[in-house]
Amino acid sequence: MQEEATNDDSVALEPCSIANSIIEADLKIAVEQQTITELRIMEIRGGFYVTLKFKWSGNKIWYLSTRRDRATPRVFISLTRLNDFLRDSVPTGEVLLLRNQAMPPPGDA
DSSP: OOOOOSSTTOOOOOOOOGGGEEOHHHHHHHHHTTOEEEEEEEEETTEEEEEEEEGGGTTOOEEEBOSSOTTSBOOBSOHHHHHHHHHHHOOOSOOEEEOSOOOOOOOOO
């Protein structure tokens, strides 16, 4: 089910696909190599997902996804569980939370 943005503050995003999504193992490597420049938590109706930017990718936005479904961002139902996951996986000093966002358009798997 595709979710629409709830207001004009929604960020326009590219479709999520294998070409712009990473899995948890890739995220751990990026943390070890200290290549993450921006981490955003996108609040949607019913949960949250994560977007990232890397030093080597310019302004390209990457989505945290699952190995099973690379064409859809991984959705966390609880902000507390997402925060715990990020605290353990990505010990960065700054995280941006954007409210009232939409899921990106469907991409190719």
